Amino acid sequence: MTTAHALLEEFYGPAAVVSISEVTTPGRVGSFSQVELAEIRQDGETRRVIVRGGGRQGPFQQPEDAARQLLWYSRVSGLPRHPRVLATAVIDDAGHWRRLSGTARIAVIEEFVDGVPYANDLTDIRGGRSVTEHDHRRAADLARYLAEIHRDRHVDRVAHLRGLRELVGGAEGIMSVIGLYPPEFRQRHRTLLDRLQSVIFERVIELQSVVRPVAQVHGDFHPGNILFTAADELHVIDRGRTERDEPMVDIGALLVNYLALGVPGTGLGQTFLNEYLAGTGDQDASTVLPVHTAMRVAAVASPAFYPDLDEDHRVAILAGGITIAQRRTLTPDDLDGCAERMRRLP
Secondary structure (H helix, E strand, C coil): CCHHHHHHHHHHCCCCEEEEEECCCHHHHCCCCEEEEEEEEECCEEEEEEEEEECCCCHHHCHHHHHHHHHHCCCHHHCCCCCCEEEEEEECCCCCEECCCCCCEEEEEEECCCCEECHHHHHHHHCCCCCCHHHHHHHHHHHHHHHHHCCCEECCHHHHHHHHHHHHHCCCCHHHHHHCCCHHHHHHCHHHHHHHHHHHHHHHHHHCCCCCCEEECCCCCCHHHEEECCCCCEEECCCCCCCEECCHHHHHHHHHHHHHCCCCCCCHHHHHHHHHHHHHCCCCHHHHHHHHHHHHHHHHCCCCCCCCCCHHHHHHHHHHHHHHHHCCCCCHHHHHHHHHHCCCCC
16 A cells, blocks of 8 residues: 555545556656545545645755745735645655644645646747737736735845845755756756856845735746646646745746747747736746746756756756846846747857
């Protein structure tokens, strides 16, 4: 019996688990090393739930992160269109489900959303599919969703500084992400990686004195965490580890995919950003967007997250990220130039 099966029996009873199977789709797995889809029958009704447990090795899953994640998953259900978390548990070093003592990793049971990752759209476009009006509608839908969850904003100096700290030294910050690069790649391109970190550090220091309101955020709004159902309904999964932060955290996370992995001239990035700015009236967004977009460059160029890119493309993306981080503003009119830069070797 798997750990996930035992966990489900603990919560629902030994006779409730009808079936359980492993999920391997990258967009579904996210930052968890074990993801399983289960069918539960209770009180004459059948439902499907996802059990996600384990976690990547390295800075994303240190023991001190486990307690933070466990507490955080009690809050993620407050995000619109995000599946409700039904229960949480921990997994000890021996792989057994336990209550709290000996916590090393966590497991989560949440509602199942039957959808296709938005990453598939961008992969198809990169593979040569023509961009359609439907693609632009989806980009606009994503912008409107973010505008809606970002609507309630207020100044919170503590949350603002915490968010900046996470950009640099958090479990998913620039240092942690680059730390997951293969040693051989880091050795060959140390100057480039060091320069990207250095420029981001400089911009973060500058932003400490910038007073901008924080908002509810997803926190990890990349195409693998965005699903569209057969009815074209938008859902999001695998929310990041903070509830309120600088809204550009979400904008930069998706925008960098249009720049680094899309096709220049499609206009999808412009559609997304223009729709968001029209929906929020955030006139200062352009001044903080560069650093949040550049921060996500390290993830998009990483062999750990995007294994199919060739090395020249990774180098070009990293160099383009440095250029973006150095910008004082990033507007819709700048996007094509930034995308082209991510296709030229330094």
